[in-house]
Amino acid sequence: MGLCELSDVLFPGIELRVERVYVAGRSLFVDAIGTAPPGRCPDCGNGARRVHSRYWRRLADRPVGGREVFVRLRVRRFLCDIPMCRRQTFVEQVEGFTRSHGQSSLAMRDLARFVAVELGAVRESASADGWRCPADGRHSFACCRRRWSRPGPRGSWE
Structure with a gap:
């Protein structure tokens, strides 16, 4: 068995790089950065070329080892270069992990839905x-x- 990164264990198949992990009580805190290439404007579909800014986004993720997991994700806000596009900036979404305006990961949302349905x-x-x-x-x-x-x-x- 080969070596694997912590991001492969916590976020398998998702383009994230774990920068820092720390434990406080019954919680696990993870600082991560998306590693995917720039996305496309959700309105016009134009590929992003310029970064407007960066900021930290906080998300709850599914528990690991009996601990709550909270992810602080560094995301990029891009500029849309198409003059006719109504959206001037947009935030990258990490495929398989985030959604627009979401406060939890997609996996945590699915877990919450499963529990709510059950x-x-x-x-x-x-x-x-x-x-x-x-x-x-x-x-x-x-x-x-x-x-x-x-x-x-x-x-x-x-």
Whole structure:
């Protein structure tokens, strides 16, 4: 078995380079940079040539080894060089990892959806019991996490 990079373990098949990893309590913090070539303007499809700026984006990722994972991703904002294009700048999206305006990785979103769907029947019946869980997956997942952290009657998580 050959050597592999930490990015291959944490983000298999995704064009990211891990710059720094640190642990604080039950959380794992990862600083990463996208390594893909510049993207295309989402409006006109023109390939980006110029970088406008860079900034840090914070995303929650799926747990690893029983620890919450938070990624601080350095992304580039590009300029669209087409004068007729309404979008003057756009931010790179790391394929298979990010989406526009997302606060979690695609893998974490899929995990939250899976849990929300699996617990859908619980959420439906629980709303009648005063849980007040919202209907969208992200919030119902957070609601279920809050409920799991508090024991219910007779030692159940109900």
